[in-house]
Amino acid sequence: MGMTTDSVIHALIGGVLIGAAVSVLLLGSGRIAGISGLFGSLVTGRATPVALWFIVGLLAAPWLASFAGFWTRPDFLADPVWPKLVFAGLLVGIGTNIGTGCTSGHGICGIANLSPRSLTATLIFMGVAALVVALGFGGLA
Numbered sequence: 001m002g003m004t005t006d007s008v009i010h011a012l013i014g015g016v017l018i019g020a021a022v023s024v025l026l027l028g029s030g031r032i033a034g035i036s037g038l039f040g041s042l043v044t045g046r047a048t049p050v051a052l053w054f055i056v057g058l059l060a061a062p063w064l065a066s067f068a069g070f071w072t073r074p075d076f077l078a079d080p081v082w083p084k085l086v087f088a089g090l091l092v093g094i095g096t097n098i099g100t101g102c103t104s105g106h107g108i109c110g111i112a113n114l115s116p117r118s119l120t121a122t123l124i125f126m127g128v129a130a131l132v133v134a135l136g137f138g139g140l141a
Contacts, residue, residue: 034105036096
């Protein structure tokens with residue numbers, strides 16, 4: 001499967017929307033769009049209204065995209081892989097705690113702020129992800 005004009009346009013639109021969302025969050029609340037930190041503040045009850053709406057927007061995006069005519073993945077809870085997804089999510093949560101941030105915080109916001117720490121963290125995240133896929137552990141099925 002190669003790149004098509006539609007896939008390039010969709011990627012461009014997605015990138016612009018992500019950039020706009022993290023900019024609004026930073027300008028509106030002074031917070032970096034590190035999803036693990038935002039979700040953590042929600043879990044601990046310290047979420048600001050802006051952080052809460054940011055998380056709601058993340059959860060609502062696939063639903064809204066399906067109404068706009070874009071294909072979205074079927075309900076993953078109906079698939080037998082959801083326990084693996086929960087387990088993977090827990091591992092990611094532990095990793096973000098150890099790495100003091102997630103790919104969104106380091107990869108999108110940190111690199112944009114020219115943070116050497118974020119560049120290093122993102123290179124490690126992506127390197128490990130490539131290794132996992134190369135070793136054949138990338139599939140959930």
